[in-house]
Amino acid sequence: MNPVKFYKCLADETRLKSLLLISEAGEACVCNLMDALQLDQPKTSRHLAELRKCEILQSERRGKWIYYKLHPDLPEWAREVILGTARSNADYFAKALQVLNTSINNGC
Amino acid sequence: MNPVKFYKCLADETRLKSLLLISEAGEACVCNLMDALQLDQPKTSRHLAELRKCEILQSERRGKWIYYKLHPDLPEWAREVILGTARSNADYFAKALQVLNTSINNGC
DNA sequence: AAAACATATATGATATTTCACATATGTGGA
DNA sequence: TCCACATATGTGAAATATCATATATGTTTT
Secondary structure, three states: OOHHHHHHHHOOHHHHHHHHHHHHHOOEEHHHHHHHHOOOHHHHHHHHHHHHHOOOEEEEEEOOEEEEEEOOOOOHHHHHHHHHHHHHOHHHHHHHHHHHHHHHHOOO | OOHHHHHHHHOOHHHHHHHHHHHHHOOEEHHHHHHHHOOOHHHHHHHHHHHHHOOOEEEEEEOOEEEEEEOOOOOHHHHHHHHHHHHHOHHHHHHHHHHHHHHHHOOO
């Protein structure tokens, strides 16, 4: 994982918040993140695809939905950056996290 | 320190390497970094200025030269991101660090 | 079971915005 | 005045948004 490439992925509000949310929730599908971030579907999907191409996220289809989670092979230092950022900036995505949990519980 | 703003600053090779080098060396002046990164002066200066405006770096003039170091008020989580990245990616900037140390010892 | 329809997600094309660089010029201290 | 550094401007490249459309799965109807 090239450090600059990694940070380029974090250098966008949609992608960073998606990562922080997924790191907290464990996993989430596109529709959950659309709700949580108040974004349209193509925008959400595109940014997730970019994170997947960089191998920061891994996707898995289960039935109709596609779930995203942190990639199991993500280097430890990179994982720590994401988790540490989440721990120290809870208020930055608190509202989105609340909506995300509601969305997950309601099953999309 | 807004997380996205912070990561935007790291999402560029010149800026990221400058930060990693400065975090290792403690401080460095523009001419040292020009040597280490093989860049011209305006380019080096512009990126350092951006890091200074974001309050990731602090500058101090001592005689003819201007020295940059990590900003004392940088939030702990952000400092940890930089130090952790340096620890886990030594080979990414090893060559530049070697040149930097030579440049520092030779007094620009 | 097949056809028709609905839903979730991905992607192509293009317009738009953002960003980085080169060059030139400005400024402050020795 | 010279040197080290900063900044302003024009320009080309790259990232992003948006709209339309494609694909894949699930559901209902007949």
